[in-house]
Amino acid sequence: MLYNVLIDPFVQMAGAPDLFVQTIWEGLVAGVLYALIALGFVLIFKASGVFNFAQGMMVVFAALTLVGLHEKGVPAWAALLLTLGVMAILAIAVERVVLRPLVNQPDIILFMATFGLTFIIIGLGEFIFGGEPKQMIAEELGLPQGTMRFDVLGGKVLIQKIDVAAAVIASLMIAALALFFQYTRIGRALRAVADSHKAALSVGISLNQIWVIVWFAAGIVALITGIMWGARSDVSFALQVIALKALPVLILGGFTSIPGAIVGGLIIGIGEKLAEFYWGPLVGGGIENWVAFVIALIFLMVRPQGLFGDKIIERI
Amino acid sequence: MAETSTLSPGEIMLKVENVSLRFGGVKAITDVSFDIQKGEIRAIIGPNGAGKTSMLNVINGFYHPQDGTITYKGATRAKMKPYVAASQGIARTFQNVALFKGMSTLDNIMVGRTLKMKSNFFWQVFRHGPAMTEEIAHRRHVEEIIDFLEIEHIRKVPVGKLPYGLQKRVELGRALAMEPELLLLDEPMAGMNLEEKEDMCRFILDVKEQYGTTIALIEHDMGVVMDLSDRVVVLEYGRKIADGTPDEVKANQAVIDAYLGVAH
Numbered sequence: 029m030l031y032n033v034l035i036d037p038f039v040q041m042a043g044a045p046d047l048f049v050q051t052i053w054e055g056l057v058a059g060v061l062y063a064l065i066a067l068g069f070v071l072i073f074k075a076s077g078v079f080n081f082a083q084g085m086m087v088v089f090a091a092l093t094l095v096g097l098h099e100k101g102v103p104a105w106a107a108l109l110l111t112l113g114v115m116a117i118l119a120i121a122v123e124r125v126v127l128r129p130l131v132n133q134p135d136i137i138l139f140m141a142t143f144g145l146t147f148i149i150i151g152l153g154e155f156i157f158g159g160e161p162k163q164m165i166a167e168e169l170g171l172p173q174g175t176m177r178f179d180v181l182g183g184k185v186l187i188q189k190i191d192v193a194a195a196v197i198a199s200l201m202i203a204a205l206a207l208f209f210q211y212t213r214i215g216r217a218l219r220a221v222a223d224s225h226k227a228a229l230s231v232g233i234s235l236n237q238i239w240v241i242v243w244f245a246a247g248i249v250a251l252i253t254g255i256m257w258g259a260r261s262d263v264s265f266a267l268q269v270i271a272l273k274a275l276p277v278l279i280l281g282g283f284t285s286i287p288g289a290i291v292g293g294l295i296i297g298i299g300e301k302l303a304e305f306y307w308g309p310l311v312g313g314g315i316e317n318w319v320a321f322v323i324a325l326i327f328l329m330v331r332p333q334g335l336f337g338d339k340i341i342e343r344i
Numbered sequence: 345m346a347e348t349s350t351l352s353p354g355e356i357m358l359k360v361e362n363v364s365l366r367f368g369g370v371k372a373i374t375d376v377s378f379d380i381q382k383g384e385i386r387a388i389i390g391p392n393g394a395g396k397t398s399m400l401n402v403i404n405g406f407y408h409p410q411d412g413t414i415t416y417k418g419a420t421r422a423k424m425k426p427y428v429a430a431s432q433g434i435a436r437t438f439q440n441v442a443l444f445k446g447m448s449t450l451d452n453i454m455v456g457r458t459l460k461m462k463s464n465f466f467w468q469v470f471r472h473g474p475a476m477t478e479e480i481a482h483r484r485h486v487e488e489i490i491d492f493l494e495i496e497h498i499r500k501v502p503v504g505k506l507p508y509g510l511q512k513r514v515e516l517g518r519a520l521a522m523e524p525e526l527l528l529l530d531e532p533m534a535g536m537n538l539e540e541k542e543d544m545c546r547f548i549l550d551v552k553e554q555y556g557t558t559i560a561l562i563e564h565d566m567g568v569v570m571d572l573s574d575r576v577v578v579l580e581y582g583r584k585i586a587d588g589t590p591d592e593v594k595a596n597q598a599v600i601d602a603y604l605g606v607a608h
Binding site for chain 2: 213216217219220222223224226227228229230231232233234
């Protein structure tokens with residue numbers, strides 16, 4: 029038994045390195061996508077202290093809008109731009125209708141408000157575009173199709189081109205966000221708002237404007253996540269459950285850290301694929317769905333603030 | 345550093361008239377009137393809970409009074425948004441330091457320049473062209489403030505790690521970066537030791553002298569208040585009980601009663 033758990037999987041890894049590399053790659057791709065979802069949460073949590081329950085639904089809604097517009101005959105690139113516009117409108121609406129009236133309320137109230145928002149977005153999406161699953165228009169958007177084969181360590185590794193594209197686009201977007209946060213006036217203002225609302229107000233930063241920007245940024249992240257996930261499966265409301273996978277990522281990376289979201293996403297992605305492939309057969313498989321939460325639980329016990337999160341020290 | 349104001353020293357910069365502020369049934373401020381003249385240091389004192397901080401919050405737009413008006417640089421208003429107050433030259437510090445804890449001293453003070461930055465977003469991302477020129481100009485300005493406040497050595501330190509006294513100084517720096525015409529200081533010397541207090545006094549006087557900034561400050565240390573301020577307004581239970589020069593206020597019976605208590 030102990031041999032099966034502690035030693036045999038590593039013997040397998042060493043015995044078939046090409047399979048090992050393949051598994052790592054699969055994990056890496058899943059990890060990048062988890063990181064993207066977590067990033068959407070982190071953006072909003074940083075700037076407004078709200079855990080945005082609707083983030084998962086925003087991913088579905090963005091993808092659905094894109095595909096739905098294309099179905100109605102809008103060319104792919106125009107549909108992409110229009111969807112961006114829709115996400116901007118959503119950000120403005122959320123700020124006006126949800127955040128502004130609830131400013132200074134306890135976090136739990138804002139959290140519940142995003143809960144409500146989730147159902148409004150679901151209803152809206154179903155009302156406009158219908159509830160049946162749709163095909164992502166990956167090809168029309170110019171995303172590469174097909175697979176590549178590499179010779180690795182005496183075996184073959186299969187790589188989907190779309191996965192490479194996902195990794196590249198995600199990296200570019202994360203780099204852009206980092207630049208934006210670090211070097212621009214608005215980025216500095218965003219970090220300021222995250223630290224102290226009243227101090228930010230006192231130097232003339234408009235909270236309303238910042239919130240719109242942050243929700244729009246989260247909307248863009250949601251759209252890209254939606255395209256990438258949609259391209260691997262269908263665009264349907266079932267997709268929103270992937271948002272649940274963001275939770276262990278956030279626990280691992282810390283709710284306020286962008287690097288944390290990335291590293292956390294990769295650890296969870298790679299961790300669950302390795303666990304599924306090498307340890308899964310011991311219990312009959314299917315552990316991919318819950319192993320992430322086990323990793324997160326263990327992590328919570330050791331480092332509750334996450335890898336890069338702010339350590340909470342209360343002065344008494 | 346301060347923008348040229350149309351007011352000359354001695355003219356009334358800010359006038360608070362019959363302001364009342366309530367939170368539900370709690371009266372924070374009741375019918376208070378006073379003014380602040382250009383170029384003076386105006387102290388607001390009073391026992392704890394007298395409504396001093398609420399008064400500052402009214403002036404910079406955090407709170408909106410139910411009654412009364414505020415006239416700033418000739419324009420009368422009942423309420424104002426913090427954003428507008430900031431863009432019209434009102435800067436402030438807070439009683440319990442409110443800094444951006446994760447950011448360095450330099451970045452904290454740079455945030456104070458937010459309203460002065462105009463270059464567009466595209467250039468900012470790439471740190472080129474007009475944005476670079478602008479960033480350099482603002483950085484120079486910030487470095488001047490850092491020199492002025494003698495905090496060169498903590499330029500790159502995240503402010504969360506600094507001792508309290510230095511945090512207060514950084515907060516003053518951030519307010520100064522806004523090139524304020526009216527600077528509101530909420531207990532700038534709270535929790536400081538004697539040496540730090542002396543430094544802070546010196547900075548406040550220097551700000552007034554070098555930049556001609558008008559200052560309104562709340563302070564509990566009476567020695568400091570009497571030394572620094574040109575005029576003092578005294579609040580108790582949300583009402584004004586005295587207003588005048590430090591000497592007049594010191595001799596006022598109502599003030600003595602408020603601070604020492606009255607025999608019943």
